[in-house]
Amino acid sequence: MALASSNLAEAKAPRASDLEIVALNGMFDERDTLGVIRYALEELLPGEPLAVVSSFGADSAVLLHHIAQVDPHKEVLFLETGKHFAETLEYVETIKQRFGLTNIRFLEPDAADLKRFDPHGTLWDTDPDSCCHIRKTEPLKGALDQYAGWITGRRRHQTQERGVLPHFELTSDVRIKVNPLAYWTYEDVKAYKAEHDLPEHPLVQHGYRSIGCAPCTSATREGEDPRAGRWRGLNKAECGIHFDFNGQIASPAAKLENRTLFKSGRFIADPFHVWGEGDAPETSAYVHVPLAIWQENRDAFIAADHPIGLLIEPGDDFEAIAEDFDRFASIAVAFPKFTDGRGYSYARLLRERYGFTGELRATGDILTDQVPFLRRCGFDALTVTNEATKKALENDALAEVSVYLQPVGSRGEAPVGTRPFLRRADQ
Amino acid sequence: MYRYDEFDAAFVRQRTEQFADQVRRRISGELNEDQFRPLRLMNGLYLQLHAYMLRVAVPYGTLSSKQLRRLAEIARKYDRGYGHFTTRQNIQFNWPRLNDVPKILAELADVEMHAIQTSGNCIRNVTTDQFAGAAADEIIDPRPIAEIIRQWSSLHPEFTFLPRKFKIAITGAPQDRAAVKFHDIGLMAKTGPNGEIGWTVYVGGGLGRTPMVAKQIRDFVDHEHLLAYLEAILRVYNRYGRRDNKYKARIKILVHEAGIDTIRDQVEEEFAAMKDGILKLPQEELDRITAYFAAPAFKEVEQKTIDLPKLKITDPAFARFIERNTHPHFRDGYVSVTVSMKPIGGTPGDATDIQMEAIADLAEKYSFDELRVSHEQNLVLPHVALDDLRAVYEGLVDIDLAEGNTGLITDIISCPGLDYCALATARSIPIAKSISQKFSAPERQEQIGDLKIKISGCINACGHHHVGHIGILGLDRKGVENYQITVGGDASEDAAVGSILGAGIAGDDVPDAIEKLVDLYIEKRESADETFIAAFRRLGEAPFKEALYGTR
Incomplete structure (x- = not known):
């Protein structure tokens, strides 16, 4: 073998170099699907399991059928976005029974994210990228943290972007992604299904050939690309979970740059943008609206009823619109200079006096040492311009004083961190 | 403690x-x-x-x-x-x-010390009366409240990036030894209508390039609501204090520009909203902190008085030390002793390692392990029994810090000046030394009586020159050090900012100029009981001006 598995196991960080991945890709015959799966599950990274993810879509049965042959007890992750066709959920059950899979795990979106970004369940309409982000990318990311990589059912013939897909890929966060079906054509799939009498997704007979969430999937016509029914009419071909693969195949850099919002301990893609050219009260969503723009166009914003945020600059009389605070999914407080500490008072007022419970983010020039102060004043998200601070956040290198001598009364301040007489029950 | x-x-x-x-x-x-x-x-x-x-x-x-x-x-x-x-x-x-x-x-x-918040635009070290917890005239020991303010203000998440630095001073005695009216916030103990003790709050005082006496913002706030009231002031300042000009960023400018009534209204509004919130100080917590500051276990003292007239003949230096460097204690037979860090010709406020260790020994032996630092750059042994006074004095003689000059003309406040400081425009220490030497004779100092000289090496006024009975400000005039003289400043409860007498003079001429002012005072005073500052108030600045610059 070109690559001894023990070597890989020893070299955990990084798990494999690009060169080793190239070597792996030479190991298996293009059609040796079972060989790839066996190697991936049993030998590639001993002690570090790979996940299996399936959409239970039109062609998913092929990969799952192979997995069941190698290990029917293997955990299979399914993104239960809450927006699937009823037929898809039915199909999950059918496959489970037929293939004897015993361990299908449903991954659901974070309830707080749904409440904040998609309170009406209409995010797919206003901002499908963000919808995929909170319903697919984020939940999957959480589950994949326990894995060294994952096995997918993607094939290079599915879309143009997937055209050079190999068996093994290294993602930008040094995980291994395995694509056992990489070289399968549409005809191969059709033939395999027939040969093994695999159950068909109930929607296939209605003209669906690639199936995702109900709102963003439509049937395809004769001669159309099978994935043409996904996000029809939008310049969108991927939901986001597959963006992050080897730079030679796609462009992970673009996606990484998008991860500018620091929240819940890590950088994630920012669903919001700052109000600018081309934004209009009637159509814009996921935008931080400057106070003056909100005040001028309040009625139009309210009529449009899109999820939006408010931008507060130092000196703004933001309390003038106190009655509107609960309309904002997010409030951003600007820190144009780290020395300007007005935003700390604004945050405490928003949280403590006006009871604002949405996302409260600090944005601008922030020093590492200020992050704990911001947090204590009620901020729960950051968009940082200061490079040193970004680096410290990425590396989880914030030096912090964990006890404090005064309470600030904000929601979520751990009551145990302070003096006994100042401790309060967490509200 | x-x-x-x-x-x-x-x-x-x-x-x-x-x-x-x-x-x-x-x-x-x-x-x-x-x-x-x-x-x-x-x-x-x-x-x-x-x-x-x-x-x-x-x-x-x-x-x-x-x-x-x-x-x-x-x-x-x-x-x-x-x-x-x-x-x-x-x-x-x-x-x-x-x-x-x-x-x-x-x-x-x-040893439970740190350097947190000794710089930066945050709430600085809270200062107080150096005789706190010992002085006979005290209404209340301000240290427990000072400690509670210290805790509240340490790494306060909301107030660590204020428009400018913020200084709080607190005194529990009617005689203000902490210069509270020259701080961003000054707290002065007051007995309320029902006999309870609380605080009168002053705001917007300061020295620097725009000296201002603080204005009263609230007549009375009780212990329970003090932190909420302070937080209300700080929040108003953090939100509305100027950030466009570093020299106009202190709260004194906000108070001056907006007017004390507007600021009071804003603070009261803020206070009303959080008065009964999380900062309400429970009596048990105040009691818990106060317990740390319980008076020491005083002993029965044999000697209740000292026969000063006799001592003045038998041991004049010791008599002078007692007269000048002791302060009345609430406990019979005890005094607080000021260790003057102003030996003749020395650098005001400097202490060597050997001196510090010797003073620490004296404190351990004769002052229940306690020491204080005064804003006048002296050290204090707060609880010394009269029986032990001579031993303390002799201990200080050994380290050349027994000068009985507290409050006299050689007890000079001075900033480090151009010898150290990056901001300074002129030297301060050599001026302090030369004045000290000129007036070194104890008899001469005694004849002059209470007189506070304060020297700053630039307009930032770390040496408090504005509130010196005689103030000296070192400036740079076309590359030459030049000293401006003010008269009539006062940091006490009768707070006043001094008046500039006229054009600056050369450093070498400063001691002679001071002597002219002093001679005029001695000539014009009604009796030896009329102090320099009292005489100035009666006479006005004109004769002092004339003494310095002659008639024009």
Whole structure:
């Protein structure tokens, strides 16, 4: 073998170099699907399991059928976005029974994210990228943290972007992604299904050939690309979970740059943008609206009823619109200079006096040492311009004083961190 | 005195570790000076003319013997064998090396000290009466409330990036020895209508380039609501204080420009909204903190009085020491002793390691282990029995710090000036020394009586020249040091800013100029009981001007 598995196991960080991945890709015959799966599950990274993810879509049965042959007890992750066709959920059950899979795990979106970004369940309409982000990318990311990589059912013939897909890929966060079906054509799939009498997704007979969430999937016509029914009419071909693969195949850099919002301990893609050219009260969503723009166009914003945020600059009389605070999914407080500490008072007022419970983010020039102060004043998200601070956040290198001598009364301040007489029950 | 519990200890230790990491990043080059500057400033580390300067907080001027010994040790190990006590009741080390600073901070943490918030635009060390907890005229010991304010203000998340620095002073006695009306917030104890004790709050005082006497913002606030009231003031200041001009950013300018009535309304509105919130101080907590400051176990003293007239004949130097350097104590047979850090010709506020250790020994033996730093740059042994007075005096003679000159013309306040400071425009220390030498004769000093001279080496007024009975301000005039003389300033409860007498004079001429002013006072005073400042108030500035510049 070109690559001894023990070597890989020893070299955990990084798990494999690009060169080793190239070597792996030479190991298996293009059609040796079972060989790839066996190697991936049993030998590639001993002690570090790979996940299996399936959409239970039109062609998913092929990969799952192979997995069941190698290990029917293997955990299979399914993104239960809450927006699937009823037929898809039915199909999950059918496959489970037929293939004897015993361990299908449903991954659901974070309830707080749904409440904040998609309170009406209409995010797919206003901002499908963000919808995929909170319903697919984020939940999957959480589950994949326990894995060294994952096995997918993607094939290079599915879309143009997937055209050079190999068996093994290294993602930008040094995980291994395995694509056992990489070289399968549409005809191969059709033939395999027939040969093994695999159950068909109930929607296939209605003209669906690639199936995702109900709102963003439509049937395809004769001669159309099978994935043409996904996000029809939008310049969108991927939901986001597959963006992050080897730079030679796609462009992970673009996606990484998008991860500018620091929240819940890590950088994630920012669903919001700052109000600018081309934004209009009637159509814009996921935008931080400057106070003056909100005040001028309040009625139009309210009529449009899109999820939006408010931008507060130092000196703004933001309390003038106190009655509107609960309309904002997010409030951003600007820190144009780290020395300007007005935003700390604004945050405490928003949280403590006006009871604002949405996302409260600090944005601008922030020093590492200020992050704990911001947090204590009620901020729960950051968009940082200061490079040193970004680096410290990425590396989880914030030096912090964990006890404090005064309470600030904000929601979520751990009551145990302070003096006994100042401790309060967490509200 | 306050003792750290495990909570305070963890707080200071973590902060020390945090700073050690920042220093490591600076030394490794990971941080450049621009990036390091705001970080070091939050830990009292300045870059001065010749070296880094580390300013260590002495909370409300209270020290134990152990702490003073540690300061001595640090002076010896990491500095050039001395430290400088400041007008903010802190101590500064002038020559630490950057890579030693984390070690210094760790050694300070061992004795419950730190440098947190001794610089930067945050709430600085709370200062108070150096005789707090000992003075006969005290209504209430201000230290427990000062300690509670210290805790509330330490790394306060909302108020660490204020428009400018913020200083709070507190006094529990009617005689204001803490200059509360020259602070951003001044608190003065007051007995309320039902006999309960609370605080009168002053706001917007300060020195610097725009000296202002604070205005009363509230007549009375009780202990329970004090923190909420302070937080209300700070929030109004944080939101509305000017940030466009560093020299107009202190709260005194906000109060001056908006008017005290507007500020009062804003503060009251804020206060009303949070008055009964999380900052309400429970009596049990006040009691818990107050217990730390319980009076020491005084002994039965044999000697209740001292026969001064007799002593003046038999031992005049000791008699002078008693007359000038002791302050009435609430306990019969006890006094508070001021250790004058102003030996004739010395640098005001400087103490050597040996002196610090000797004073620590005296405190341990004769003052229940307690020490204070005064804003006038002296040390204080707060509880000395009359029986022990001679032993204390002799101990001080041994280290040349027995000068009986407290409150006299040689008890000069002086900033470090151009000898150390990067902001200074002229030297201060040599001026202080030359005045001290000129008036060295004890009889002469005694003849002059109470007279406070204060010297600053630039308009930032760290030497409090505005409130000196005679103030001296060192300026730079076309590359030549030039000194402006003011008369009539007063930091006490009769707060006043001095008047500039006229054009500046050369440094060498300053001692003679002071002598002219002093001679005029002696000539014009109604009796030896009329002090310099009282005479000035009666006479006005004209005769002083004339004495200095002649008739024109």
